[in-house]
Amino acid sequence: MNNPTTSQARPTLSEELRHLLAMLLAHDTTSRESNLALIESIRDYLDQLGIPSELIFNPERTKANLYARLGPAGDGGVMLSGHTDVVPVDGQSWSYPPFQLTEDEGRCYGRGSADMKGFIACVLEAVPRFQQSALTMPLHLAFSYDEEVGCLGVPGLIDHIQSSPDHPAMCIIGEPTSMQPVYGHKGKVGMRCKVKGHACHSAYAPEGVNAIEYAARLIGKLTDLAEPLKQQQDRRFDPPYSTLQTGKIQGGVALNIVPEACQFDFEMRYLPDTDVNATLDKLKDFAASTLQPAMQTVHPDAGIHFEMLASYPPLLTDPQSRFAQWLSEWSGSHDFTTVAFGTEGGLFDQAGVATLVCGPGSMDQGHKPDEFVTIGQLGRCCDMLENLRNWMVSH
Ligand SMILES: [Zn+2]
CATH class of the missing domain: 3.40.630.10 (Zn peptidases)
Incomplete structure (x- = not known):
């Protein structure tokens, strides 16, 4: 031309x-x-x-x-x-x-x-x-x-x-x-996490499994997992590192009921050479090996479930x-x-x-x-x- x-x-x-x-x-x-x-x-x-x-x-x-x-x-x-x-x-x-x-x-x-x-x-x-x-x-x-x-x-x-x-x-x-x-x-993965607890009168809170509090611990873990991602930088992108954030949450019915359900949506926007599953697996491991056993000692039906909402590379x-x-x-x-x-x-x-x-x-x-x-x-x-x-x- x-x-x-x-x-x-x-x-x-x-x-x-x-x-x-x-x-x-x-x-x-x-x-x-x-x-x-x-x-x-x-x-x-x-x-x-x-x-x-x-x-x-x-x-x-x-x-x-x-x-x-x-x-x-x-x-x-x-x-x-x-x-x-x-x-x-x-x-x-x-x-x-x-x-x-x-x-x-x-x-x-x-x-x-x-x-x-x-x-x-x-x-x-x-x-x-x-x-x-x-x-x-x-x-x-x-x-x-x-x-x-x-x-x-x-x-x-x-x-x-x-x-x-x-x-x-x-x-x-x-x-x-x-x-x-x-x-x-960057690539993106959007995920939903559903926390199933066990409801009871809040006066007997230890007999229930508080879904909101377990969700909060997972969200805290997400915040922790975002920190090391900042070390791996690629200046071609803005911001120059992969990010994790929670964008939506719902849970609970009334203050005097230990909440049975809580769900939150989070996303990871990641650099091309980042292994997105390595980070997501750490969160899932924390859920499966630390939180879920504690939840199930109170009630066997309690648990944590993840589903993918959308993703693109x-x-x-x-x-x-x-x-x-x-x-x-x-x-x-x-x-x-x-x-x-x-x-x-x-x-x-x-x-x-x-x-x-x-x-x-x-x-x-x-x-x-x-x-x-x-x-x-x-x-x-x-x-x-x-x-x-x-x-x-x-x-
Ligand atoms: Zn468009």
Whole structure:
């Protein structure tokens, strides 16, 4: 590629991009809702262009991933990927209607405009030009569901891609990075701990098993386990070490009843070279070998149970790799960085697809009321896709 299009703000949205973004924003795809209407709109759009899509449903068939490819058959090529679900607007005060496109002063407002329907709109808008080009390699499109609730939808999509005869070599996930190329983020494990005690009148507290107090000892252990994690630092991440924190707790009925049940949710966000299970096993060992025997001497049914809520692996792609250098050229930004939020990238990477993150808008606006993406950022994303298209013709 000799002449990458330079990043320049586009003052207005093209009609087609406006139409596509408005269509995507008009579907309320909050993760608890079905995304099928949106997925069917994308499928119909591709269908009109003569591009077949494959839908990969959840077991209840209420949600689906969409996978499509164009260009020549065979291994390799580039995958453009994004999630179709958005976070709730509950309890947020919006000055614009969240589920429709509102343009105001160079900004496009709406839930998901930054995270990450703006990117998907740019991709769809570019599809006809990719289709009309003599691509030397395939272009893959992969749109998932339930990313915002723990990357729950994308494994089915990855299984589908892996069982297909042709595999993409590279993947760009268009999460909002202000069009800065991103090579890494931490992994995350979210866990729930259920403590089952034994209730009795609080006047006879020693005859009961106090679930809240045992939960408190486990949470104290978590705080202790977080300390040594601070010693293992990697300055590429912020904060530069793995963290553990408890985010939610519930338990107890009344002050004069020894609580029978308490549960709390905690998470560990860990560096790429950290053994997350080593830390979790220490907590489980403490529960099983120290707390549980003491609980069961009072009542045999008492116990501690852990369940995993969600997890995604870390992402760490070599910023010196050829793919990373190409993405720098396509995006017009050589400032490679990491991000604090997670993506589906670690899962694609585990599946053998080299993955980087780069997309329009900023997570400063994501998940917040009056979420927006600027027309300038959408323009830069369109420029990146145009540079990618040129590269896929000439490479
Ligand atoms: Zn996102």
